Amino acid sequence: MNRYAHAKRMLVAIDCIIFGFDGEELDLLLIKRNFEPEKGNWSLMGGFLNEDEDLEDGAERILYDLTGLKNIYVEQIATFGKVDRDPVERTLSVVFFALINIKDHDQEAVKAHNAHWITLGKKPKLIFDHDIMVGRALEHLRYNAALHPLGFELLPEKFTIPQLQKLYEAIYDMKLDRRNFSRKILSTKLLIDTGEKDNNSTTKKANLFRLDKARYQQKFYSFWHFMPDPALPESL
Amino acid sequence: MNRYAHAKRMLVAIDCIIFGFDGEELDLLLIKRNFEPEKGNWSLMGGFLNEDEDLEDGAERILYDLTGLKNIYVEQIATFGKVDRDPVERTLSVVFFALINIKDHDQEAVKAHNAHWITLGKKPKLIFDHDIMVGRALEHLRYNAALHPLGFELLPEKFTIPQLQKLYEAIYDMKLDRRNFSRKILSTKLLIDTGEKDNNSTTKKANLFRLDKARYQQKFYSFWHFMPDPALPESL
């Protein structure tokens, strides 16, 4: 038990990288800090982990506090632990990333926190190691969006295939062939044609699709993905 | 600054999942604890993060302490933070996984820690949430071994293609076609034929290959992998 007695207790922060999609580019929800430390500079949304709170609950609390949203897509990415990463006091930061439909958030709550949606390409310099965190989050998004049907979290419930394509083009910063993309997406049988049309369009109105949620759950691990499903052995 | 004053400081542990490969199956290096808490039960190798120590340095210290090895493959997987995961006191655990060549470790150091190599299929029940950690580590290994040339970390410097195949079969718990596997691996141009033969064999001696390390670095992100390399934008 001596081990416990001699070990150092330290602060644990939670920082959230919040991705949205405005129809053309990926956006981040960032805070213009009106509090110390680093008042006046940009940072991720964050907070300290409470004594009686699980990590995931902490992340959800912080995200709810800023956006007013619950049940959004949240995933832990990594923990940052350099000794001097926070100049005030040694603080570990557990980083989460969240994908939200940019139309859904509570505008009042966002304004109250002095938060702003910023296009990824125009991201200002962030405090501490937050720039590295964003880089890691983007890498994570690129990895997982190719292997899992993650992208749908960033779109409204009903969306068109050209919208979905623009999203993937924004994530990977590349152009994709319209016809091949459509063929590949439809071959997953993950989309259901609602029969409705996108009336926002000024030219030919595209078909609106929605996710087949049951199939989505079932295919989470095999979408665009050639590995055996990571079924764990009985003993685990 | 008040935020800092009111936040709770807590213990931070590091736990390591150490994978090895015995030529037939995946193995884990586990501790039969001769210290409290949970004395007599099995656990992962771990320890507390020191005050003046980066996370990765802590993981390397703990791994060196147990195996006598440095410069091994180590990767952070996730942080576990359930409030009651450690019954003694609230403790976060940052989990790392390490891949080592099972022949290389320091036998004395391992014995001194009462550690043992256990075949994954015969893993005993572990303490706390360590079973879940092992599950997550295996999932991580399966993910990444398909996308990156990770497997080589588990093999000696010179290895044969049939050895490599057995490793992949152990990781994914499935049989692969010998001829197609060979074709796929060789098509990566990642292996260099040393010209030597494997003299351990009692039948036809297989060719010994080694990794083309330069190409390995270069191809880390495109090996068996169809996404664009995650090159980050200038701003990150």
Place this chain on the structure above:
DNA sequence: TGGTAATGTGTCAATTCGACACAATGTTTT
């Protein structure tokens, strides 16, 4: 010296992929 076991290499059909063309729809312009 022939039998056995494991390795190295080749073939072939089915599928998938990437590049590309054309028809259909809805708006705007003349």
Place this chain on the structure above:
DNA sequence: AAAACATTGTGTCGAATTGACACATTACCA
């Protein structure tokens, strides 16, 4: 009202990749 324009839906075709399978080679052993 018709022509021009922008965007969407669908099809084709050759090339590359994949999965299933066969055969020759090497080394040990009886």
